[in-house]
Amino acid sequence: MKMGERKFIISSSPHIHDGSLTPRIMWGVSLALLPATLVSFYAFGWDAVRVILVSMVSAVVFEAIALMLRNRRPRQAMDGSAALTGLLLGLTLPPGISNAMIMVGTFVAIIVAKQVFGGLGQNPFNPALTGRVFLLIAFPAPMTTWPLPRDLTSQISSLKSFLGLAVERHADVVTGATPLGAVKEHMLKALPHINMGDLFFGLHTPGSIGEISALAILLGGLGLLVARIINWRIPLTIIATVFAVAFLYYLAVPPKVSGMSPVSAAFYMAVFHVFAGGLMIGAFFMATDYVTSPIFPKGQIIFGIGVGLMTIIIRLWGGYPEGVSFAILLMNALVPLIDRYTMPKPFGWVDRRA
């Protein structure tokens, strides 16, 4: 070939890439939720499978419809972000929830919280949490009815009360209180029955299907940290803040736990608040959502402390037993402001007032 005959591709530098891809990150986060998903299948059986399937599929379908309405390629619905939203929402629902309600949740998550704002990367509020909180406010009773997990129901003949509160027998299901609910309602009665091992492993605890096992969430969270999809700042600051405030609170207002010194009782309660409810899944999987959390290191720390504070304030003094969802959504609203004030100065920056 003679000089100048060959044609080449022209593009702006750089001409190489590390190979990372947004859909791979999204599916990677979903994969990190696999331990929690498997625990939910074990604990709640086909009900959990149904909740997660309906949630994920309907989320992707809503996403595809919205993309078509916006003249985008509906194939983009398979980029993993809608499926992840569906999975996260499903994992935060009680096992007995109806399919119609799940779909209302995914509609709110995908359409109202995400696509209306411009789709991927544009939503100010975490879509899954927006869907969940909508359901909580719209359908408070089904959203707080907690069927007992399999390992608990198998002891049903002997089980008259759980966590010091009576279990309810319905036609086809037995329900009880979540640990957080029990402590909120009747601390003294509930406290002696709370077993930290149950909270950690989750197989004997009623709750949202994906939140019951702190261990399963931790495994996935560690995976995200190791894969460097998330960093430690947000989860660690949330957990540390909840732990610290709870510890101080129970030092000031000591719970009466027989055989325990006030300090160890306060410590016990602080650990309880870290493992109970949605704190773990919130800290590792919801608050770390790239789109709705601060982007700069300092901001991530401020955000994490904020989420921790709001969570424990709602739990200790608020009307709801659980506050993680509200705390994260509230802090989501502050993200633009946090980003604005935590933007680092360029290398070699000289103060212009000087």
Next chain:
Amino acid sequence: MISKTFRGGIHPYYGKELAASRETEKLPLPDQFFVSLEQHIGAPVKLLVKKGDEVKAGQLIAEAGGFVSANIHAPTSGKVTSTDPVDHVSGRKVPAVTIKADGNDEWVDLEPVDSPESADPKTLLDAIRRAGVVGMGGASFPTHVKLSPPDDKPIDTLILNGAECEPYLTADHRIMVEKPREVLLGALLEARILGASRLFIGVEDNKPDAIKALEDEVEGLQLPENIKEISVVPLETKYPQGSEKQLIKAITDRNVPVKGLPMDVGVVVSNVATCYAVWDAVYNGRPVIERIVTVTGRGVVEPGNYWVRIGTPVSHLIEAAGGYEDDAAKLIIGGPMMGFAQGTDAVPTMKSTNGVLVQTRDEVQGPDFAPCIRCARCVEVCPMNLPPFLLAAAAEAGRYDVLDQDVLFSCVECGSCAYVCPSRRPLVQFIRMGKAYFRGQKKGK
């Protein structure tokens, strides 16, 4: 061995093994040279020859058009056949001198500086100026200007840039291994001109043979009085370690201020190939008409390093490297991070051409870019501590009003952000667009 470094940066596949151990060969002279008249930053040159003129190698064919400008010399003997514009690395056509080589390679008489070790700085500077030396690391800033800082900017440190952090390129590596003495002698001349008392040679630690060669040479060196400290500094192999401000930070822990220059913190940085050119200009009186160019990448049959006369068409270089592989798809002047993709291999080499990279089809294809998901990777890797995603988003949306120019122009366009972006966003391209907007506005005034 603890290697120094800076905050941020990336670890791309370096691809240096393709050419790193290939000794530099003399490239046979092509029949035709295209000597671009845009080879430096500064005032345009004044053309001294016309069509039909006979020229000799080393003859001045275009004269510096001011202090901040650089002479251009004929790369070989022959006849000027045209002064029409030809292809330029930038993609434009720019004025150039086309020379048909006569094959004799006759040189003009060269005038080396007498006893360079004791010559006064003025004489040295003049020799460097006459030889048309510019920054050979890519920036092409006239070297005699860099070596003449104003009196209120005293220089205590000269840093030799041998980092060569740009993946695939090995031209600087080879010159350090093959010509360490010449490089160091050139550096000592620069240090004397500047009055610098400290001389550091920064080399990424993936080039142990270059570090060893330089260290050996430093030991046997007769140091002039002004030099109080001299050492070879191993640097972490991390891109962009050779970026001027990052190099200064790593070696001296000084922060070059935004909008500032290295001389603001008492430092001058000089590329190792530039030091060689300075040595050549002073000791041999030879102008810059030759340099080492790496020809590499999976798209060429036999990667290697070549002594190339300035103005040699890239096609001639590729031929020497065994030609293209069948699936060659992208031709880049420079490296994969900051190099310029070319539409044609008719483009000639210049003083700043340190490499020619050919990528294959499967190396260049990627998915379309998608929305930013705010993953913060660009923020993490930015060596200038900028928010690339924000700068790019503002430029993409045409919201130039929200861009702080001091922040925007802090970007060195190293490409680290775009390299790690999982949404494959052309962040650097957007940022360049923003810069172009403000440059255009300034011109409009």
